[in-house]
Amino acid sequence: GAVVSQHPSWVICKSGTSVKIECRSLDFQATTMFWYRQFPKQSLMLMATSNEGSKATYEQGVEKDKFLINHASLTLSTLTVTSAHPEDSSFYICSASPTGGVGELFFGEGSRLTVL
Amino acid sequence: QKEVEQNSGPLSVPEGAIASLNCTYSDRGSQSFFWYRQYSGKSPELIMFIYSNGDKEDGRFTAQLNKASQYVSLLIRDSQPSDSATYLCAVKRGTYKYIFGTGTRLKVLA
Numbered sequence A: 001g002a003v004v005s006q007h008p009s010w011v012i013c014k015s016g017t018s019v020k021i022e023c024r025s026l027d028f029q030a031t032t033m034f035w036y037r038q039f040p041k042q043s044l045m046l047m048a049t050s051n052e053g054s055k056a057t058y059e060q061g062v063e064k065d066k067f068l069i070n071h072a073s074l075t076l077s078t079l080t081v082t083s084a085h086p087e088d089s090s091f092y093i094c095s096a097s098p099t100g101g102v103g104e105l106f107f108g109e110g111s112r113l114t115v116l
Numbered sequence B: 001q002k003e004v005e006q007n008s009g010p011l012s013v014p015e016g017a018i019a020s021l022n023c024t025y026s027d028r029g030s031q032s033f034f035w036y037r038q039y040s041g042k043s044p045e046l047i048m049f050i051y052s053n054g055d056k057e058d059g060r061f062t063a064q065l066n067k068a069s070q071y072v073s074l075l076i077r078d079s080q081p082s083d084s085a086t087y088l089c090a091v092k093r094g095t096y097k098y099i100f101g102t103g104t105r106l107k108v109l110a
Helices: none
Strands: A004-007 A010-013 A019-025 A032-038 A045-051 A067-073 A076-081 A090-096 A111-115 B011-014 B019-025 B032-038 B045-050 B054-058 B061-066 B071-076 B085-093 B097-100 B104-109
Touching: A004 A090, A010 A019, A019 A032, A019 A090, A019 A111, A032 A067, A032 A076, A045 A067, A076 A090, B011 B019, B019 B032, B019 B085, B019 B104, B032 B061, B032 B071, B045 B054, B045 B061, B045 B071, B071 B085
Parallel strands: A010 A111, B011 B104
Antiparallel strands: A004 A019, A019 A076, A032 A045, A032 A090, A067 A076, A090 A111, B019 B071, B032 B045, B032 B085, B054 B061, B061 B071, B085 B097, B085 B104
16 A cells, blocks of 8 residues: 655654654655544544645644644645644544545654653 | 444454344435444555445455435454454545544454
8 A cells, every 4th residue: 555654653742842743655745645643542633634735634633833844745645743842742633535546545753752 | 313323332252153234324425335443543454445336356355325214334254353343434525524433342252
């Protein structure tokens, strides 16, 4: 299957700092990528849909000024958690579907964020 | 009613048995259906997708779709302890809308 790479896999930061997570589709182009967060033993929660060359679409309740998304190219989307706080600690996962494919969604490895 | 429903489990089956995982969905306009496996602490990985009524087989896995009854299932034959994970059902609507179930936890007992 197609490969989606996410970096970093885990990050620890101090409260008040910003953290950037990268999501790359390695062997396909993706007009649209998705960002999820997942708390322990809970289901995936869609945060936003990232569209290449345009603004992201955020789900209800997700602060767009806190979770900045940039989809600068057909293979790269980034999520920046600004002024992170301990409650932002979570597992963040990106996913992408190959443009022109049958709609399969491939996930990155995930990024575990711990805010101290 | 949730848009995609799955029994949270755990579903326990002995090694070598068939594990049957079920998923129902509410929107008849749903087009494609996906099964993902998620190990604890890891991200989901795609097992299979199906979009036509009937069965689709891939190795030990068989996906079954019944659009009239609005359910999709995943059968795992010859279950192994390594199959123990949470299985997520996902439904695609429109171009970029994916709805995930909350997952069924499967335990395969050695």
